[in-house]
Amino acid sequence: MRRPRMPEPVEPGEVLAEAAGADVVRGPRQVLHGVDLTVAAGEVVAVVGPNGAGKSTTVGLLSGDLGATAGTVTVFGRPVRRWRPADLAVRRGVLPQHTTVAFPFTVAEVVAMGRAPWAGTPLAADDEAAVAEAMAATEVTGFAERTFGTLSGGERARVALARVLAQRTPLLLLDEPTAALDLRHQDLVMRVAVAHARAGGAVLAVLHDLNLAAAHADRIAVIAGGRVAACGQPARVLTPELLTGVYQREIEVIEHPRTGAPLVLP
Amino acid sequence: MSVTPAVRRRVTGWPLLVGLAVALVAMTVLAAGSGQLAVPPDEVLGSLLHGLGIDLGPMPSHPQGDNALWAVRFPRVALAVVVGACLAVAGAMLQGVFGNPLAEPAVVGVSSGAAVGACAVLVAGVSFLGNFTVAAAAFLGGLATTLVVYLLARSGGRTEVVTLVLTGIAVNAFAFGVIAFLTFAADPQAREQIVFWQLGSLNGATGQALAAVTPLAVTGLVIAATVARRLDLLALGEGPARHLGVDVERLRLLVVVGVALLVGSGVAFAGIVGFVGLVVPHLIRMIAGPAHGVLLAASALGGALVLVSADLLARTAIENAELPLGMLTSLVGGPFFFWLLRRTRSRQGGWA
Secondary structure (H helix, E strand, C coil): CCCCCCCCCCCCCEEEEEEEEEEEEEECCEEEEEEEEEECCEEEEEECCCCCCCHHHHHHHCCCCCCCCCCEEEEEEEEEHHHHHHHHHHEEEECCCCCCCCCCCCCHHHHHHHHHHHCCCCHHHHHHHHHHHHHCCCCHHHHEEEHHHHHCCHHHHHHHHHHHHHHCEEEEEEEEECCCCCCCHHHHHHHHHHHHHHHCCCCEECCCCCHHHHHHHHEEEEEECEEEEEEHHHHHEEEEEEEHHHCCCCCCEECCCCCCCEEEEC | CCCCCCCCCCCCCHHHHHHHHHHHHHHHHHHCCCCCCCHHHHHHHHHHHCCCCCCCCCCCCCCCCCHHHHHHHHHHHHHHHHHHHHHHHHHHHHHHHHHHCCCHHHHCCHHHHHHHHHHHHHHCCCCCCCCHHHHHHHHHHHHHHHHHHHHHCCEEEEEEEHHHHHHHHHHHHHHHHHHHHHHHCCCCHHHHHHHHHCCCCCCCCCCCHHHHHHHHHHHHHHHHHHHHHHHHHHHCHHHHHHCCCCCHHHHHHHHHHHHHHHHHHHHCCCCCCCCCHHHHHHHHHHHHHHCHHHCCCHHHHHHHHHHHHHHHHHHHHCCCCCCCCCHHHHHHHHHHHHHHHHHHHHHHCCCC
């Protein structure tokens, strides 16, 4: 693999990923319409919305997997599709919705794959520390030597996240990082995401649980029918009127008695 | 249904590689000394060292010993090493790029495609590259078939077992149809050669054959070494591999060319020797795990070891006769393939 061009230091508040007026067409169907979305250093942006609204497509758009048929997608100040894979891999990590591993690799080997982009750079010296730290943060150290295929769904999800964290990139794009997890591990993963943002990184995470989004995200983007229906601070976005319209069922929002965060009651 | 142990005890790379290398050297010396004219191992080594200009060890005591070794045995054993290494590494690479442990040059039809190339120049009687003609034609035949299999068998970044095996059946059927036509069209001498090809044999090993395939084989093995780390990442799927910096298109192209070079080298003078590329990488994975660095290196050594041993058996099992090598590997590899197929099915809970 080619050596990457090392990433420049990230300024606080710098926009690391931006979609502007982006359309995406898949097959005969237009799945995104004029999406405007930014993710800046220091913040966690949650993407929420009903099934099929275009959340995963948004992640695919920002990661460069899908091309925009109109509008622009920029990461680190350059159109995402103009980056060389090797250079992009030291700047942003992507957690796919499902992770499968074709051969019986161990958990430790899978997490270590996250270090591949740094091979041949001075930061390759951090490989061991990065892998150990990522495994500790996601609580997978205990089954480091087991093969990926023998793990439960929730364990796999955390190992997959550990692989992305070990990559140590400023920008993280996470597609449903909490989907297969129990309450405790959902909270663990969101705290990891918040810690990454507080340390100067940027996180975009697709979430299904609106309360999880409200509790941890700095901003929430509600996507419905391939459009950004609302985007902003949780308390501004999570309103009964908007959610009732988007999810097409009666939804109430109250204030959390202790934290003051919005609580969504379906 | 077999149960995979939750924690695998794996042999780390180096002991396995050293063990295989030692076994391979011992087996090549033994194989070179065995046959109608038996030469003891120390005399085999002595002859080899003298031939390389080192005056060490005893020369063969039989008057024809030295001659037999250099004219027949050494080329044959060396070709067995090259062919075995090529086929096993080609199998491991195909499995890596398809993300499927059942991919194998003979099963998916790449070997028969290479054989079509080799047979075609034989029947047409052309020799545009002299000594290299057959090897080059086998490479081109292998390249075309690898591309076809690759394009037909994949969808959405993965290849299902059923699609891959059925594609292999179709490609093999077509290739054997072409070979049948070439057999029909050939003169008696070429016809005999084609039949020998389909059975697989190292009987035609000569120094010239060795010289023709070695450059292709070495190029293929170098490509294999350069893609090893990227094949590990490809186990995560194409998207994640790309996110980790792999230029997936480029990787695919490299693997396809590498596989064609290796299979072309394997088939050009030895014919279709099946299942080496299936059995060897699978056993290595069971011993040392799936990481491609060790897997590819150990497969090269293991494939060479298996083929040298199988060829020794083929030419010494029956007095004054030689069994076809491809027959032997198929008799072992066929049931093994079936076992692997059954196991894959029980793990997936039936075919999709």
